[in-house]
Amino acid sequence: MDLDNIECVSSSDGMEEDEIHSHHHSEFSSTKHRNGATNILGPNGITPATSVHELLECPVCTNSMYPPIHQCHNGHTLCSTCKTRVHNRCPTCRQELGDIRCLALEKVAESLELPCKYYSLGCPEIFPYYSKLKHETVCNFRPYSCPYAGSECSVVGDIPFLVAHLRDDHKVDMHTGCTFNHRYVKSNPREVENATWMLTVFHCFGQYFCLHFEAFQLGMAPVYMAFLRFMGDENDARNYSYSLEVGANGRKLIWEGTPRSVRDSHRKVRDSHDGLIIQRNMALFFSGGDRKELKLRVTGRIWKEQNQENGVCIPNICS
Structure with missing residues (x-):
């Protein structure tokens, strides 16, 4: 799809139109990443002896080792996953590994209680060694991935960092307010290729929301889809609802739902069809004229569920 032929007109609460042209970027300039690595601190805020952590770090993958922990005849250790990757040769001294378990180190690991690696980002939890890894995969304080759609972007960080990244590096439009009005124009609608844009980030209720719009093939049928994502965790996303409406010539389609968290990838939301989907024939009917x-x-x-009054967003809390 020729993205240059798509025009987006946006407005905030007043619903007055201002011209905005959508942008498509296939290349990205270098961006400073928000470093997810943190210093591990003990419950009293003191850094534990690094030698213990170094002993439990696999020299090949640098991840924490879990049973079975293997060792060579010289006492060098590595995790069971990497044992097969090094073809049964110790990566440190090149001696044959055999099938020796390092039971002493496994017992040391069982006795440890460590803070979450996202301690410096706000997580206060302390975990037994074997529970720590599982927690970190779902920790609410873990960094977010960049929610920009249409290309692979590996930048991670907290929400304020990503908002600035979207504005400065992806040139995404920023709007304040809880209502919006977009117009999408395509000169040749008969040509539908997979194309995706994140046109706008909205700031309302002290939170950020991403509006997505794209064209793709659903089976053999070309469709257009719009949906909203919440820049935060799923539990907080449930506090909000949104509606999308498209129509003309006396007909309209209305979608109401809960915004999906950006923890869910753009592709996951799209493939679940959790948004306003418009068939091309209906889209052309709404366009009027000669199609x-x-x-x-x-x-x-x-709108925010607990502040909803007769379905109308309270104006003095929409910023």
Whole structure:
């Protein structure tokens, strides 16, 4: 799809249109990553002896080792996953590994209680060694991945960092307010290729939301899809709802739902069809005229469930 032929017109609460042109970037400039690595601190805030952690670090993959922990005849250790990768040769002294278990180191690991590696990002939890890794995969303080869609971006960080990254590096439009009005224009709607944009980041209720719009093939049928993602965790996303509406010529389609957390990838949300999906024939009907040009107007709003009054967003808390 020729992205240059797509025009986006956005407005905030007043619903007045201002022209904004969407951008597509296939290349990204270098970006400073928010470092997820942290110094491990004990419950009293004192750094434990690093030698203990070095003993439990696999020299091949540098991950923490869990049973079975293997060792060579000279006492060098490595994890069971890497044992097969080094073809049964010790990566330190090149001696044959055999099948020797380092039971003493396994017992040392069992006795340890360590803070979550996201301690410096705010996680206060302390875990037994064998529970720590499982927790870290779901820790609410772990960094977020960049939610930009349409290309692979490996940047991670907290929400304020990613908002600045989206604005400065991906040139995503930023709007304040809980209502929006977009118009999508395509000169040749008969050509539908997989294309995706994140057109806008909205700031309302003190939170950030990403509005996505894309065109893709659903089976053999070309469709257009719009959906909202919440820049935060799933539990917080459930506090909000949003609606999307598209229509013309006396017809309209309305979608209401809960924004998905950016913890869920863009592809996962799209493939679950959790959003407003418009078939091409319906999109052309909404466009009117001779159907030679696609003109879709998508309006929407975001509201907080506990502050909803007769379905209207309270104006003095929408910023």
